[in-house]
Amino acid sequence: MDASVNRIPPSDDERALLVALNTADSRENEVRESLQELTLLVKTAGAIVVETRVFNRQALDAATVVGKGQLETIKTIVQEKDIRLVVFDINSLKPNQVRNLEEALNCRVLGRTEIILDIFARRAKSAESKIQVELAQLRYTLPRLKGLGGALSRLGGGIGTRGPGEKMIETDRRHILTRITVLKKKLDRITRHRRLVRKARSHQIMGAVIGYTNAGKSTLINLLARDDLFVEDRLFATLDSYTRSVFLGEGRKVLLADTVGFIRNLPHNLLESFNSTMEEIAEADFLIHVVDGSSSDIQGCLETVDRVLTALGVLPKHLITFFNKTDIVKNRHDLDRAILAHPGARWGSARTGEGIDELKLDLASLHDRLRGELFRTAPEKRHEHPEAAR
Numbered sequence: 001m002d003a004s005v006n007r008i009p010p011s012d013d014e015r016a017l018l019v020a021l022n023t024a025d026s027r028e029n030e031v032r033e034s035l036q037e038l039t040l041l042v043k044t045a046g047a048i049v050v051e052t053r054v055f056n057r058q059a060l061d062a063a064t065v066v067g068k069g070q071l072e073t074i075k076t077i078v079q080e081k082d083i084r085l086v087v088f089d090i091n092s093l094k095p096n097q098v099r100n101l102e103e104a105l106n107c108r109v110l111g112r113t114e115i116i117l118d119i120f121a122r123r124a125k126s127a128e129s130k131i132q133v134e135l136a137q138l139r140y141t142l143p144r145l146k147g148l149g150g151a152l153s154r155l156g157g158g159i160g161t162r163g164p165g166e167k168m169i170e171t172d173r174r175h176i177l178t179r180i181t182v183l184k185k186k187l188d189r190i191t192r193h194r195r196l197v198r199k200a201r202s203h204q205i206m207g208a209v210i211g212y213t214n215a216g217k218s219t220l221i222n223l224l225a226r227d228d229l230f231v232e233d234r235l236f237a238t239l240d241s242y243t244r245s246v247f248l249g250e251g252r253k254v255l256l257a258d259t260v261g262f263i264r265n266l267p268h269n270l271l272e273s274f275n276s277t278m279e280e281i282a283e284a285d286f287l288i289h290v291v292d293g294s295s296s297d298i299q300g301c302l303e304t305v306d307r308v309l310t311a312l313g314v315l316p317k318h319l320i321t322f323f324n325k326t327d328i329v330k331n332r333h334d335l336d337r338a339i340l341a342h343p344g345a346r347w348g349s350a351r352t353g354e355g356i357d358e359l360k361l362d363l364a365s366l367h368d369r370l371r372g373e374l375f376r377t378a379p380e381k382r383h384e385h386p387e388a389a390r
């Protein structure tokens with residue numbers, strides 16, 4: 001699907017300039033951290049980040065986001081550094097802004113959401129995540145169609161001859177709405193199936209590994225379950241929710257689900273589309289929150305995860321925080337402070353195995369506690385349970 005507003009096609013050599021805006025109602029350090037994250041996102045999407053800039057503005061300009069002088073500065077950088085792509089650290093640029101900017105700069109212009117959707121679209125592997133991503137794309141496109149005006153929107157291939165202007169947009173709208181209904185039905189079926197699977201497993205202890213993207217969630221599950229999940233030094237390596245068994249000795253077993261990584265300002269329509277994956281988190285008996293202990297912004301990552309959990313309405317019943325990547329920590333002081341602020345937290349490395357035995361001990365005792373709770377609340381399960389005889 002391609003319903004982008006961009007008039008300029010992507011080039012192979014996407015040399016990018018990233019632009020953040022420090023407005024009257026933004027905090028300066030948040031702007032910088034968000035820009036840092038955007039840098040990673042843009043690299044993950046496959047572009048080369050040549051330069052980043054922060055501009056101060058009272059408010060965003062309705063036509064060109066930045067002011068006249070700032071636009072000139074951007075233009076100069078674009079020309080001098082052979083930039084092919086300008087990414088604004090704004091969740092959604094309006095179609096008219098994109099058009100004006102592309103006209104002025106003569107290169108492609110994108111916003112944060114498009115970058116994230118692009119990464120998700122390329123990473124989606126299972127039928128479920130493909131549906132989720134397409135839904136997110138359509139939900140993103142729908143309210144923007146009007147702004148496309150007479151521009152040719154290249155949505156889908158199935159539509160035959162299209163009339164110009166409003167009529168074409170109406171056809172697109174109807175097409176998108178029909179597609180959304182179809183996808184939602186498919187997703188509903190998958191969600192129901194997931195629920196059934198969960199119900200069938202409800203006598204087992206189910207955990208989910210959550211955390212900021214690239215924190216090492218999949219690597220940790222690999223180590224705990226000795227399995228080969230998709231691990232990569234990129235953002236959003238995992239889009240699908242995998243579930244693996246982890247054995248903790250003396251017949252103890254828990255199930256662990258891997259989940260999609262969290263980031264700052266995760267677009268709302270994406271979160272909505274990933275509802276069924278998120279249900280996995282909400283329904284889990286316990287959560288392991290993996291934190292990248294080597295990050296230069298541990299606090300920011302912790303806050304982002306808290307915020308996403310709150311947005312999802314998740315209040316973890318049991319939570320183990322694991323500060324990962326201690327093998328490459330540069331700033332021990334920040335890490336120690338974060339560990340102190342989280343009583344009961346564990347730390348170590350999913351790569352070297354440091355701290356994993358301790359984490360397993362915690363999981364084993366959590367297993368025993370939860371097993372007790374499970375039997376008290378659902379005594380009828382005792383007979384169905386394969387381990388009940390032990």
Ligand SMILES: Nc1nc2c(ncn2[C@@H]2O[C@H](COP(=O)(O)OP(=O)(O)OP(=O)(O)O)[C@@H](O)[C@H]2O)c(=O)[nH]1
Pocket residue numbers: 211212213214215216217218219220230231232233234235236237238239259260261262324325326327328348349350351352
């Ligand atoms: N040095 C070091 N690298 C690690 C450690 N744990 C994970 N990594 C690396 O960090 C990168 C990301 O790991 P993943 O396990 O894919 O991270 P994730 O949290 O699942 O990421 P997403 O699925 O993208 O959200 C990979 O290159 C891992 O090899 C660790 O303890 N130490």
Ligand SMILES: [Mg+2]
Pocket residue numbers: 217218219230231236237238258259
């Ligand atoms: Mg992963």
